[in-house]
Amino acid sequence: MGRKGGGKAGFMKAQMRQKEEVSPPEQDTGPEEAHPATSTPGTTQKEESTSTTSAKASAFLVDDGPEESVGERPSVSCGGETxxxxxxxxxxxxxxxKEQVKRLGKKGREEAAALQQAxxxxxxxxxxxxxxxxxESMSQGMESLALGPGAAPPGGEALKPTKAQRKRQQRAAAEAEREARIAAELADADDSLRVQEEEAMSSTLGPLGLAIHEIAPDGHCLYRALEHQLDLQDxxxxxxxxxxxxxxxxHMRTHANDFSxxxxxxxxxxPVEDGEVFEAYCKEVESTAAWGGHLELQxxxxxxxxxxxxxxxxxAPQLLGDEHPGPALQICYLHHAYGLGEHxxxxxxxxKEESEGAASVSGDE
Structure with a gap:
């Protein structure tokens, strides 16, 4: 998949991605703070240091929004938070x-690791x-549908639901129906965008005698696509x-003025150490599954x-490095291919072999 962001000069992002309005994030208190660890007789200095780090880690996990009481935070088990x-x-x-880790600097590496782990x-x-x-919600819904209002549970007598119970059941059924309808509409919308993009790509590539060779969406897709192209050519x-x-x-390090x-x-x-944003970016390119984009292609x-x-x-197709001789390495960019988007x-x-009506593939330009 392509890197989300991928540098400010990302050509596909600039031409394809539409600006989306982002609503302000809802205030949340984050995970609850853990109680500070206390030292007991026989506790070693290393254990006390670990306990202190854990306590700091818990403190850093609190979201930076306005303070709320614990009772105001929606309960996941009660469905208060979607x-x-x-x-x-x-x-x-x-x-x-990430901001807290940046403030810790080099001296706080161990503490930063504890924060991230927590x-x-x-x-x-x-x-x-x-x-x-x-x-649990799905199980309760299925049980309610199976028993029905006033139905007798296994080994028991039929009970007439109270007025309050009937209202709760009606609200639950209406909510379940609404959630299912929304989920179906979102799924149809995503599938529609994907299908439209595939059809448009096929109509573009087909007349040119080109077809898509699928690459696994594992974060290395840009590099794997170029690996496949190099195998075909060389x-x-x-x-x-x-x-x-x-x-x-x-290459980016040795030509930092062109990329940084x-x-x-x-x-x-x-995390970024000592403000070395460019070096941190290069390290992610070479040693992680960070998505690649326009800068990496250049x-x-x-x-x-x-x-x-x-x-x-x-x-329109974008050609990078047109000053170099030889056939181009050809890849395609899809914006709606998978759930995470870019690929x-x-x-x-x-x-095509007209005599047999079959087709074969070739890597030649």
Whole structure:
């Protein structure tokens, strides 16, 4: 998939992504603070240090919004917080933690690691609680439908539901129907966008004798797509996607003046040490599954000495490195291919055999 953000000069992002209005994040208190650890007789200095770090970690997990009482926070088990709101809160907490880690500096590396671990654990607990709540809600709904109002439970006598119970059942049924309708509409909308994009891409590539070669959506899709193109042109094993990542990062470092102006701190997903945003970005390019984009394509075109042509459904094809000789490495950019959005695939040439009505693929330009 393509890097979300991917530098300020991202060509596909500039041409394809529509501006979305973002509503202000809802205030949330974040996970509850843990009680400070107290020292007991026999406790070692190392254990006391660990306890202190854990207490600080819990304190950093509180969201930076206005303070609310514990009772005001929606209970996941009671359905007070939807999954969407929970994920929004997680994002705010992660951003807040990133700012806290930046203030700690080099001396606070161990504490920063503890903070991150505590936040990940708290988020995992939230997700598990949400999954249990959803499962329980579904189970209760199925049981209610199976028994019906006033039906007798196993081994018991038929009970007439009270007026309050009937109202609760009616509200629950109406809410379940509404949620199901919204989910279906969202699914249809997403599928519609994906289908429309695929049809537009096929209508563009088909007359040119080109077809899509699927690449796994694992965060390395841009590099894997170029790896496939290099295999088609130069033979199998020309360069692995890991080697392409290292090559892109090294080229960006040696040509920092060409790339660093287009990289902001928001483009780095991990902590930034001593304000070294550009170096942190390069490290993510070479050693993580961070998504690639326009900057990485530029770096690889220059480092490989090959032109790269990027096809898209809603924009004219973009050719990078047209000063280099030889056929271009051809990939395509899809904005709605998967749930996470942006994705890169490789392209192959389709050669039709009229006598048999079959088709074969070729990597030639």
């Amino acid at each position: 999954r969407g709101k929970m994920l929004q809160r997680h994002k705010r907490e992660a951003k807040s933690l 936040l990940d654990a708290a988020h995992q607990q939230d997700l598990e609680a949400m999954a249990r709540a959803e499962e 033979g199998s094993g020309a360069a692995s996607f890991q080697e392409l990542r290292r090559l892109a990062a090294e 102006p287009y990289i902001a701190e928001d483009d780095v997903t991990g 770096a690889l075109s220059q480092a490989l000495g090959k032109p790269i042509k990027v096809w898209a459904a809603a924009a 890169y695939n490789s392209l192959v040439r389709v050669v």
